[in-house]
Every structure is written in C-alpha cells, then in structure tokens.
Amino acid sequence: MPLTTLDALLPLLRCPVCASPLAEKGLRCTNPQCKQASTPFHVAGGQPVLVDASDSILDPAAVVPAAPRQVRGLRALASAFGPKNRVAPRIAQLIADEMRHVTGRRPIVLVIGGGTVGSGLESLYDAPGHDVAAFDIFPSPNTQFVADGHRIPLADASVDAVVVQAVLEHVLDPWRVAAEIHRVLRPGGVVYADTPFLQHVHEGPHDFTRFTESGHRWLFRHFTLIESGVVAGPGEQLVWSLSQATRTIVPVRGAAAAVRLAVRPFAALIDRFGSRAHAVDGASSVYFYGRRADAPIAPREMLVHYSGAQHPISRTV
Ligand SMILES: [Zn+2]
Numbered sequence: 379m380p381l382t383t384l385d386a387l388l389p390l391l392r393c394p395v396c397a398s399p400l401a402e403k404g405l406r407c408t409n410p411q412c413k414q415a416s417t418p419f420h421v422a423g424g425q426p427v428l429v430d431a432s433d434s435i436l437d438p439a440a441v442v443p444a445a446p447r448q449v450r451g452l453r454a455l456a457s458a459f460g461p462k463n464r465v466a467p468r469i470a471q472l473i474a475d476e477m478r479h480v481t482g483r484r485p486i487v488l489v490i491g492g493g494t495v496g497s498g499l500e501s502l503y504d505a506p507g508h509d510v511a512a513f514d515i516f517p518s519p520n521t522q523f524v525a526d527g528h529r530i531p532l533a534d535a536s537v538d539a540v541v542v543q544a545v546l547e548h549v550l551d552p553w554r555v556a557a558e559i560h561r562v563l564r565p566g567g568v569v570y571a572d573t574p575f576l577q578h579v580h581e582g583p584h585d586f587t588r589f590t591e592s593g594h595r596w597l598f599r600h601f602t603l604i605e606s607g608v609v610a611g612p613g614e615q616l617v618w619s620l621s622q623a624t625r626t627i628v629p630v631r632g633a634a635a636a637v638r639l640a641v642r643p644f645a646a647l648i649d650r651f652g653s654r655a656h657a658v659d660g661a662s663s664v665y666f667y668g669r670r671a672d673a674p675i676a677p678r679e680m681l682v683h684y685s686g687a688q689h690p691i692s693r694t695v
Contacts, residue, residue, distance in 0.1 A: 382509035386423065390486075390536040394430045394529040406521060423517030427524040427667045428531035430693055433608045435584075436515055436526050437552060445492060452635035461617075461649075465609045466498030466543065469570045469667050472604075474505035475537050476568055485538040486511050488562065489543035489600050490527050490555075493518040499541065504650065511537065519639065527555040535564045544663075546573045548584045552597060560600050563670045569601060573666040576615040578622040591664040592684050601668035607685070612660035613648030617641050655687035 384404060391400045396408035404426040407414035420427040424444040468529050477485040485508040489496070489608025495503060503510055511532075513525040525531050527549050538650075540559045546552040552573075559569055573594055579585045589597060595606055620641055621634040628634075648659070658664075 380503065380505065381520065382508050382511050384524065386509070387511055387522055387532075390533050391428065391523070392531050392533050394428050394525065394531045399565075400426075400531075418608035422524055425517040425521060425523050426604075427604075428513075429470040429524065429526050430529055434526040434528065436524075438524075441516060441524055443518065445631060452639065454634040456635040456638040456642075459639060461614050461642075461646070463572070463609060465607075465665050466496065466572065467501060469665070470499050470502040470505075470541075472667070473502065473541070473568060473570060474507060477505070477508035477538060480508075480538055482602055483507055486536070486542060487539040488512070488530075488532070488537040490530075490540060490542040490559070491515075491548075492520050492541075496541070496543040499543065502541065508538070514524065527558060530558045530562050531569075532562045534561055535567075537562050538567050540565055540567070540569045542569070542571045544572065544574070546571060546589070546597070547577075547587055550586055550591075552587055556597050556600070560670060565670060566606070567670045567674075568668065569598065569670070570665070570667045571598065572609045572663055574663045575661045577618050577662055584663065589664060591658050591661060591686070592680055593677055594664050594666050595683050596680060598666050598668055600671055600673070602671045603683075604667045604669060606666045606668075608654070608661040609655045609665050610662035611649035611652060612662070613645030613652065616623035616648070616660035616662055617645045618662060655688065656682075659688060 381624050388404060393400055393405050393407040393412055393414055396409050396412040398407050398412060401408050405418040409415055420438040422441040427438040427441050431436045431438050472661050473487060487502060487508050489510060489512035491514050493514030493516055512521045513523050514521050528551060540563060546555060549555050573589050575588055575590055586627050615636050621638050624637045625634045
C-alpha cells in the first residue's frame with residue numbers, strides 16, 4: 379500500500395490554529411505566539427491530533443482509536459449483499475492515471491475521512507505511482523494524523539488529488555471543507571467527492587447535510603467539472619427508506635436488515651434499468667469529479683448543468 383508516513387508529511391504539515399509549520403514530529407507549532415507552541419497537540423493511537431480545540435466539534439483530548447464494529451447475523455448478511463460502488467473504482471483508476479503524469483515530485487493523494495478504506499477505493503492504495511496521505515476524526519492504521527476537515531493541517535497547494543467519500547454529510551460546514559480542499563490542492567489537482575442525497579440520518583449526532591446532484595456541483599463551484607452524476611439511484615434510496623420505516627415500527631433487532639435483504643434485488647433492478655434522468659432526481663448518493671480552477675463557475679451555468687427529468691423544456695411538451 380502506498381500509504382505515506384507522518385515523517386514524510388512533516389514538511390507539509392501546518393498548525394490548525396495559525397497555519398505555521400510544525401516541529402517535533404507534528405506535536406508542536408513553530409510560531410512562538412501560537413498557543414500550540416507551548417502546549418503540544420494531543421496524541422491518540424500514536425498520531426498527533428491536529429485540531430484547534432476552540433473551533434471544532436472534536437474534543438482533541440477525547441479522541442481515541444475507533445473500536446472494531448461487531449456486525450453479526452442478518453445485519454452482516456445485508457451488508458455482504460450491499461450495493462457495490464461502481465463509480466469509485468473507475469474514478470480511482472482515473473486519479474491513479476492522472477498521478478502518473480505529475481513530474482518533478484512524488485504525487486500525494488489526500489483521503490479525507492480515510493480511517494477506513496472507502497467503498498471501491500481499494501485500487502487507489504495499490505497504485506505504485508503516488509503516495510496516499512489520510513486523516514480522520516480518529517486514528518487508524520490507514521491515517522497519519524487526526525484532523526478536522528474544516529481546517530486541514532496541510533500547507534497550501536501541497537497535494538495532487540483529494541478523495542472525500544461519504545464524509546461531507548458529516549461535517550458542519552461542507553462549503554468550508556470544499557474551500558479547504560481547494561486550498562490544499564496544487565493548481566490542476568483533482569477532487570473526487572461522493573456524498574448522500576436521499577439517505578436517513580446515520581452516525582447519529584455527526585450528520586448534518588444532504589446534496590442534490592446540482593447542489594453538490596455548486597459545492598465544488600471552484601472546480602472545473604470532469605464528470606458528475608449518480609453513485610446509487612432510487613432503488614438504493616428505496617432500501618434506505620423501507621429500512622428506516624421498518625425501524626420506526628418494528629422494535630426487533632435485525633428487522634430492518636431483513637427488509638434490506640428482501641428489497642435489494644428489486645432495488646438493484648431499478649438502479650440497473652431505470653431512467654438515468656429520474657435517477658438524478660431520486661439518487662441515494664451523488665458524485666463529483668473535477669479539477670481545481672482559479673475562478674468559480676457562474677450561477678447561471680447551474681441551469682445547464684442539471685441532468686434530471688424535470689427540465690422546463692420537457693414540461694412544455
Ligand atoms: Zn500555531
């Protein structure tokens with residue numbers, strides 16, 4: 379796996395409070411005026427917690443490695459027969475190809491929320507032509523440091539690609555995180571984001587926002603579109619909805635998973651053969667793959683971007 383190391387990243391690390399370089403293996407800020415110069419950052423699981431405690435939902439002192447999830451019975455079965463992300467592996471390959479054209483340095487792909495390897499992103503960790511840097515709100519063997527995406531503790535223009543999968547619904551201010559992604563990307567760098575549109579609340583108190591396909595494109599308005607669209611369609615949305623509806627009326631452990639198992643074949647047919655335009659309007663999750671740009675797109679471009687089934691022209695026919 380081309381996972382990089384904390385030592386290799388040290389020259390690129392920046393203080394989340396004052397943006398100065400860090401010293402002592404990322405534990406201390408080099409700016410004597412900064413509060414993190416005299417008070418070192420917390421360490422969790424052997425990794426620095428590079429978080430400004432006064433401006434984050436995270437309490438650095440409370441960060442611990444995530445406990446392994448024990449999923450058994452019907453829930454494990456429903457998970458095993460879960461939908462395959464067919465977009466992420468293809469984009470991962472495009473990113474790996476893109477990284478091969480970077481010259482003069484070894485390219486870095488930054489994974490935000492990389493505590494666990496994302497669905498369909500495995501090949502990104504196998505490609506020999508780049509290094510993978512990753513952070514999450516907990517330390518893991520797949521990360522080098524802990525951080526909050528609202529203040530990515532990396533220097534401006536320090537990475538060549540950013541991957542952020544199933545994360546932007548869990549941050550308080552996704553527009554600020556998108557601006558941070560833009561800041562840490564080198565000119566011409568690429569971003570891949572996949573984010574829920576129609577899914578019920580998950581991760582409890584850490585779930586805040588949803589995006590239509592168009593809203594997601596606008597979130598990345600400072601990027602040139604390479605491609606965007608639907609990751610999981612209305613069939614998968616149906617699985618989520620029926621699962622949650624079951625949970626509200628059947629207080630039996632495993633009931634929602636049983637519904638997921640029963641509905642999934644039907645859902646897979648919908649998403650395989652259904653209208654692509656209607657899928658945009660009823661997606662379970664959407665994606666954006668684009669290149670860092672110097673200026674945002676114009677608001678009116680959003681009307682042309684829309685690829686759903688409710689275009690005003692179709693309503694007049
Ligand atoms: Zn500082």
